[in-house]
Structures are given as structure tokens and as C-alpha cells.
Amino acid sequence: MTNKETAKMTLAAGVATVAVARADSAAVNKALETLKTYDWGADRNALNPIDRAIIATHGDSAARKALEKSLVDALAGGISRSAQDYVCRKLRVVGTRQSVGALAALLPDEKTSHIARYALERIPDEKAAQAMRDALPKVSSKLKPGIIGSLGTRRDKKSIMLISKLLGDSDIQVAKAAAQSLGLIGTSAAVKELSKFAKKAPANMKMPVGDACLVCAEQLLADGEKSEAVALYKELNGDDQPKRFKVAATKGMLTAATKK
Amino acid sequence: MANQKSKPAKDRGTSHGRRTFLKATVASVALPYLIPASAMGKDGNTAPSNRIVMAGIGIGNMGRGDSGTFLGRGDVQYVAVCDVKKGARDGAVNKVNQKYGNKDCKAYNDFREIMARDDIDAVHCATPDHWHAIIVIEACRNGKDIYCQKPETKTLREGKLMIDAARRYGRVVSGGSQRVLGDYRKTVNPCWNGDKGIIKSINVNVGPLPKDCNLKGEPVPAGFDWDRWLGPAPWAPYHPHRCSGSYSINGTSWRSFKDYSGGGMTDWGAHHFGGATFAIDVRELEPEEVIFHNENGKKFATCRYPNGKLIHHNYPGRGNLHVEGTNEKGPSKPVPEYAGSGGIYGDFIDCVKTRRRPFRDIEFAAHTATVCHLFLAAYELERSLKWDTVKQQFVDDDEANRLVDVARREPWVI
Structure with missing residues (x-):
């Protein structure tokens, strides 16, 4: 009998434990129990059964769901920062919308915001992006660049308006992250916001906005939006632009010219 | 290379610093006894004004070796170092100043201050791996060429972003495996x-x-900016084995651990x-x-x-x-x-x-x-x-x- 078959049988029997191979379930439950007291300096190997369970349950949605629920329950159960760190790393791989609530609860806290994003950024479910969008206006300026960056990395189109409002933020880290992420999102709507802001950008934002526009143009070109990309390159090739942007824009236009 | 015809295609903003001063001074005042012939390139060496102006970021261990090699080149003028460990910074600054017989070399804790200097042509980077992509891309954005130690990337996504940045700005970006x-x-x-x-x-x-690291925290040594060492990596308590630059990969160096390296x-x-x-x-x-x-x-x-x-x-x-x-x-x-x-x-x-x-x-x-x-x-x-x-x-x-x-x-x- 394979591990997956055993896992399914365990679930079918209604056993409220992590559904992995029968031989391993006791070890997994022991590891989950260890999480309650796990802290910096503890033996990392004590958690290895959970790592093994993640591999063993691949492709078995029921077993995965049970494993994920155990991790989410652990996260919500008042565990140490080190244990939270471990759980979020695992949810990065196995997390679904089931995990989002528990992870989102960690976003406003400066100690846990990043490790929550460590999972949320990589969970493809839209609910993960929504949790970060919802958190963005509420978190401190220190945490904003991280959430903005995660939304940009996801190319989350729904966050464009939210992020563009932060281009003029008084915290330069927030404003730079906003420009960079709009560049990564790289859609027509993102370009529109960047171009609008570029006309009034303060001196310390001209470089980040110009760079973001170049990244946007490349993304538009890659997405087949040639005419929009060329229009953006022309803006960046204007007389008022720094030489480095003009050179880059000229190169971009040459690249665009060779594209069908 | 400010005076060379083949200077890198980059905008330098308002030129300033030693080279501009030297050029302006030579043009306006005769100071034959104050400017040695070597400084003018008349002894067969490259004149400082024609050297590649360089800075180093991450100058412990491998960075120390890289720094020494670039510093030893006659066609390089080494002007700044950056490290999050004060001891490493101070040691590197002394080495550079001794080499040139002056006190011109500047020390930085934040690499972005080096990136903001228009007088620097190129940098070398030998930080732990989790910093490489950020520093390489920032160098390209700021019109600097960069020699980056291996392994150049920490994740799959970083590679394309680094290549794109290099091509976008026409920068020379060299990896570091000799x-x-x-x-x-x-x-x-x-x-x-x-x-x-x-x-x-x-x-x-x-x-x-690579392994996960769950080492217990210890007090952060004086002069060590631990938060900046961690940088984009998840927060973790300081432990000497977590951040040692030793070349071992047995759990006593950052090279062993997933957050900073691929083992x-x-x-x-x-x-x-x-x-x-x-x-x-x-x-x-x-x-x-x-x-x-x-x-x-x-x-x-x-x-x-x-x-x-x-x-x-x-x-x-x-x-x-x-x-x-x-x-x-x-x-x-x-x-x-x-x-x-x-x-x-x-x-x-x-x-x-x-x-x-x-x-x-x-x-x-x-x-x-x-x-x-x-x-x-x-x-x-x-x-x-x-x-x-x-x-x-x-x-x-x-x-x-x-x-x-x-x-x-x-x-x-x-």
C-alpha cells in the first residue's frame, strides 16, 4: 500500500489526525505537538516528520487539507516566533485559502509580518492577495514596502490603484516600493499611474519612477502590447529625461522594432 | 574614467570629488611640486583620472580577496568600502589608504550610499548570497558595472531580473567563479x-x-549591524554560526543555511x-x-x-x-x-x-x-x-x- 492510499484510508476512517502514512502519523503528530514548545535552539530534526508528510501527501488533496489544518491550528495556538517561522515556511508550500486567515492575522505585527508574507506571497489563491491588499492601508510605514513588494511580485492587477496612491508617500521606502511594484505589475493601468505621477514626481522619486516605467515597457512588450510599450519608451526618451533612461529607451525601441 | 573618450555610457549627474578637483586645479594653477608625475600617468602607470573608480560591498572573507586583487591593479582607483561589520570596514579602509598613502577611502554601512555616488564606475560584491540580486540590480540602475561573487542568485526568479537590469542599462555584470x-x-x-x-x-x-537554521540567539557583537546583515532574509536571532563567512558548509557558516545560500x-x-x-x-x-x-x-x-x-x-x-x-x-x-x-x-x-x-x-x-x-x-x-x-x-x-x-x-x- 502506498503512503497516499494509507492516508486516504486514515481520513476515511474519520481519524482526526494528520493524514499521512500510518507508519508516520504518530511521528507527525508528535512533531506537531513539539511545535507547541519549539523555540530557537530546539532540535530542528524534531520537525522532520512534517517535512516528510508534505512530500508524502503531494497530489492527495484530502491528506493535504488535513495537514494544512494542523499547521494552521498550530499557528493560531500561541506558538513561539521560531515555531511561527517554521509553520509559515511550510504553508508557503502547502497553504491554500484555508491558511489565509491565520496568516493575515500576522501581517500587522512587525515581528511576524514578513514571515506571514513568506507564505502569502507564494499562495496562488486570490484570497492571499486580497488579504495583503486589505492589510496594506492598516499596517505601519515600516511594513508597507514589504506588502507592496509582495503584491508587485504577484503582478496583482487589483492592487494598482491602492499602490499608486502611495507613490507620493512621505516615506521614501514606501514610495519607492510603490513605483517598483507598479513596474513589476506592468499593465497599461500601471503605466497610466506611473506616467501621471512622473509629471509631478519629486527629485528623489524621478529615478525609481523612470526605472519602473522601463520595467513596465519591457513587460508590455513581452505581453504583446507593442504600441503601448513604444509610446512609453518615447516618453522616456524625452529631452527632460536623464541620459541613462534615454539610452535604455532607445534600446527598448530598437528591440520593439524587431518584434512582430 | 571620467576623461576617457570611451567612458561608460552613463549619466553622471554633476561630477564632483577628487578627479574634478584635480582636473580643475591642473587647468588653472601650476603646481609642479605638489602633483607627482605618477599621478599624471607619466611614469608608465595609469593616471588616477583614467583609472576605473571602484568600491567594494561585503569585504570580509571572499570580499577581502576580491578587494585586494582590484586594489592591486594599476588601472583601478579604489575609493570606498561597505560592510555591515565595523571591524571589516575599518580594516579595509586602512588597507586602501595605506596603498595610496592618503585618507581618501570612505567607509559605508549602507551600500545604497555607494550606489548614490556618481564618481564610482564599478563595484564588486561579496556579500552573502541573499543580498546579491538586490545589489546587482541597484548597481545597474545607478549606472555602475558590477563584479558579483558566486553563486550570483539565491532564487530562480532573481536570474532573469538581474540579466534584464544589466541589459536594460547596458552594464557590465560579471559573475564571480574564477x-x-x-x-x-x-x-x-x-x-x-x-x-x-x-x-x-x-x-x-x-x-x-542547504539546511534550515534554528540556532539559539546570542548577543549581537558591538559594531555589527545584524538587521542589515539579515536584510531581505527572514528575521532570526544572531548566532555566530548563522553568519560566519567561513567556507565550511557543515552548519557553522551562512553557506550552510537556506535563508542565505543554497548550501x-x-x-x-x-x-x-x-x-x-x-x-x-x-x-x-x-x-x-x-x-x-x-x-x-x-x-x-x-x-x-x-x-x-x-x-x-x-x-x-x-x-x-x-x-x-x-x-x-x-x-x-x-x-x-x-x-x-x-x-x-x-x-x-x-x-x-x-x-x-x-x-x-x-x-x-x-x-x-x-x-x-x-x-x-x-x-x-x-x-x-x-x-x-x-x-x-x-x-x-x-x-x-x-x-x-x-x-x-x-x-x-x-
Whole structure:
């Protein structure tokens, strides 16, 4: 009998434990129990059964769901920062919308915001992006660049308006992250916001906005939006632009010219 | 290189500093006794005004060696160092000032201050791996060429972003494995000379895989900016083994741990896989599949390229850099070499001057690291994976795609 078959049988029997191979379930439950007291300096190997369970349950949605629920329950159960760190790393791989609530609860806290994003950024479910969008206006300026960056990395189109409002933020880290992420999102709507802001950008934002526009143009070109990309390159090739942007824009236009 | 006709295509804003001062002073006032002939380049050496102005970022361990090599070059003027450890900074500044007999070298804790200096042409970076992409991309944005130690990337996503930044701004970006050309000629030359016939595969034996780190915290030593050392990596308490720059990969150095390195797979792997991709001439390509093998508990893996060539990792019974070919005599082709003089460092400096791509161009270097990261993903998930080289994603595997990158700690974004 394979591990997956055993896992399914365990679930079918209604056993409220992590559904992995029968031989391993006791070890997994022991590891989950260890999480309650796990802290910096503890033996990392004590958690290895959970790592093994993640591999063993691949492709078995029921077993995965049970494993994920155990991790989410652990996260919500008042565990140490080190244990939270471990759980979020695992949810990065196995997390679904089931995990989002528990992870989102960690976003406003400066100690846990990043490790929550460590999972949320990589969970493809839209609910993960929504949790970060919802958190963005509420978190401190220190945490904003991280959430903005995660939304940009996801190319989350729904966050464009939210992020563009932060281009003029008084915290330069927030404003730079906003420009960079709009560049990564790289859609027509993102370009529109960047171009609008570029006309009034303060001196310390001209470089980040110009760079973001170049990244946007490349993304538009890659997405087949040639005419929009060329229009953006022309803006960046204007007389008022720094030489480095003009050179880059000229190169971009040459690249665009060779594209069908 | 402010006075050279072939100066790098970059806007420098308002020029300032020593070179401008020197130029203006020479133009307006005769000071024959104050400016030595050597400073004017009249003793056969490169005049300071024509040297590549460089700074170093991350100057402990490997960075110390890189710094010393660049500092020893007559065509380099070394002007600044950056490190999060005050002791390393101070030591490096003293070394530079002793070399030039002045006190011009500036020390920084934040690399962005170096990036903001318009008088610096190029930087070298030997920070832990989790910083590489941020620093390389920021250098390109700021019109600086960069020599970055290996392994150049920490995640699969970083490679393309670094290549794109280099190409966007026309920067010279060299990877840092001196061994790719220096150590593997016995493997590379027969392949390029046609002695192996049609190459089918090459094997690399390297390890170990990186580990999670749960070391208990200790007080942060005075003069060590621990938060900046961690940078984009998850917060963790200070422990000397977590951040030691030692070359060991046994749990007593950052090279051992997942947050800062890919372990032996990327650390020595950057050399070995760099040599392997060079030998079988797939430097311009990325694999499109990684095949995970588990034969009676013996785990090993194979990367397959679009042209059918294979790179094995830890193939049972095969030696490191063992090449499998058809073994009939095939056509030969010239083996690429470094430009300039002084190995990989000279190659970089020569390319900064000529604007050619270096031997270890970021594209080749990042592709090598991609091989390492694909193997790491296959071992982590214990299954075979298909890699879309255009989309930079795994094919039909949402779970594997989560491993393509990591969320960075605020405020760092790439």
C-alpha cells in the first residue's frame, strides 16, 4: 500500500489526525505537538516528520487539507516566533485559502509580518492577495514596502490603484516600493499611474519612477502590447529625461522594432 | 574614467570629488611640486583620472580577496568600502589608504550610499548570497558595472531580473567563479576540441543541500549591524554560526543555511556546474526539465536541456565532471578565454573599459545558478519538474512554482 492510499484510508476512517502514512502519523503528530514548545535552539530534526508528510501527501488533496489544518491550528495556538517561522515556511508550500486567515492575522505585527508574507506571497489563491491588499492601508510605514513588494511580485492587477496612491508617500521606502511594484505589475493601468505621477514626481522619486516605467515597457512588450510599450519608451526618451533612461529607451525601441 | 573618450555610457549627474578637483586645479594653477608625475600617468602607470573608480560591498572573507586583487591593479582607483561589520570596514579602509598613502577611502554601512555616488564606475560584491540580486540590480540602475561573487542568485526568479537590469542599462555584470575557466580545462578542452565526439552528458558531484537554521540567539557583537546583515532574509536571532563567512558548509557558516545560500549545491555548485555548462557548451541555455531519481533510496537528479544534453547531479558511480560522449573525433572550436590580464578580475576590468560582455557574463552565471536551483527544487519536492524557460515557471505545477522565489523582508523589493 502506498503512503497516499494509507492516508486516504486514515481520513476515511474519520481519524482526526494528520493524514499521512500510518507508519508516520504518530511521528507527525508528535512533531506537531513539539511545535507547541519549539523555540530557537530546539532540535530542528524534531520537525522532520512534517517535512516528510508534505512530500508524502503531494497530489492527495484530502491528506493535504488535513495537514494544512494542523499547521494552521498550530499557528493560531500561541506558538513561539521560531515555531511561527517554521509553520509559515511550510504553508508557503502547502497553504491554500484555508491558511489565509491565520496568516493575515500576522501581517500587522512587525515581528511576524514578513514571515506571514513568506507564505502569502507564494499562495496562488486570490484570497492571499486580497488579504495583503486589505492589510496594506492598516499596517505601519515600516511594513508597507514589504506588502507592496509582495503584491508587485504577484503582478496583482487589483492592487494598482491602492499602490499608486502611495507613490507620493512621505516615506521614501514606501514610495519607492510603490513605483517598483507598479513596474513589476506592468499593465497599461500601471503605466497610466506611473506616467501621471512622473509629471509631478519629486527629485528623489524621478529615478525609481523612470526605472519602473522601463520595467513596465519591457513587460508590455513581452505581453504583446507593442504600441503601448513604444509610446512609453518615447516618453522616456524625452529631452527632460536623464541620459541613462534615454539610452535604455532607445534600446527598448530598437528591440520593439524587431518584434512582430 | 571620467576623461576617457570611451567612458561608460552613463549619466553622471554633476561630477564632483577628487578627479574634478584635480582636473580643475591642473587647468588653472601650476603646481609642479605638489602633483607627482605618477599621478599624471607619466611614469608608465595609469593616471588616477583614467583609472576605473571602484568600491567594494561585503569585504570580509571572499570580499577581502576580491578587494585586494582590484586594489592591486594599476588601472583601478579604489575609493570606498561597505560592510555591515565595523571591524571589516575599518580594516579595509586602512588597507586602501595605506596603498595610496592618503585618507581618501570612505567607509559605508549602507551600500545604497555607494550606489548614490556618481564618481564610482564599478563595484564588486561579496556579500552573502541573499543580498546579491538586490545589489546587482541597484548597481545597474545607478549606472555602475558590477563584479558579483558566486553563486550570483539565491532564487530562480532573481536570474532573469538581474540579466534584464544589466541589459536594460547596458552594464557590465560579471559573475564571480574564477574556477569555471581556471580549474576545469582538463574537462573543457577535450569537449571543445571535439575529442569527446557528440556530448551526451556530464556529471557533477557536489553537496550538501542547504539546511534550515534554528540556532539559539546570542548577543549581537558591538559594531555589527545584524538587521542589515539579515536584510531581505527572514528575521532570526544572531548566532555566530548563522553568519560566519567561513567556507565550511557543515552548519557553522551562512553557506550552510537556506535563508542565505543554497548550501554546497550552489556554493561549490556554482563552480562545478559552471564548469559543466561550459564544457558541454550550454551556457546560453537553461534546462527545460529536472528529473528526480530515487533508486533504492539513492537520490540523484538530472537536468535535461532543450538540445537533449544532460547534466547529472551525483549520478551513482560517476566521478565529478565525468563526460559521456560518442567519443569519435568531432569538429573543434576555439575555447573562449578571458579578456585583458589578471584572470577573471582582469577580464571584468577590461570589459568595463571596452563595454564587451565578460567571460562570466551574468547571463551565463545566472543560468548556472538556475541549474543548481532546479536541482534544489526537485530534491525538496522529491519529484521531477518541467521548467518553462520563457515564462520562468514550472509547467503545470503550482506547488513547485511557490519555490521560484521567496518573499523579501521589508523594505527590500526586487
